[in-house]
Amino acid sequence: MNEELKTADLYSALNKPNLIFGADRELILSVGVIAFALIFTGLNLISTIIGISLLVFSNYFLRLMAKADPLMRHVFLRQNKYRKFYISRSTPFVKE
Template sequence: MNEELKTADLYSALNKPNLIFGADRELILSVGVVAFALIFTGLNFISTIVGIALLVFCNYFLRIMAKADPLMRQVFLRQNKYRKFYISRSTPFIKE
């Protein structure tokens, strides 16, 4: 018997996190919306500088966050769903 292992192609694009400019996609897009809203609603030189500075600084910190863990936003959102304290019980199947 000639047993040969079957191979399957794995596409790396399906396993990569969604990053834009090296930062999390949803976070960078939301910061961009806030920055451009600030720029276009202020319509003066100071609001333009503040909007661009906000975009640059937030992009810098979001890139640092994505380098540490590209899925940090999802982990943080999942962590917030957990309770702060779990009461000790003898079994998880106890009825209250």
């Protein structure tokens, strides 16, 4: 009864989160759309500078967020969904 365990290869590309420029894909694309809309609707130097600076600074902060936890956006959305379920303090009925 000497049986060998079957092994399965797990490719790393299947387990990695979807990141663009090191940040969450949906967040960086939405910031990019907002920045380019700001640039092309304003069509002056000030709106161009504001749009590019918005893109650069938000990319920096989104990269910091993804470096801490690549799935932070999903965790935050799920936390907001269950906010009424989890109370923020302990109850007097906790068994110690």
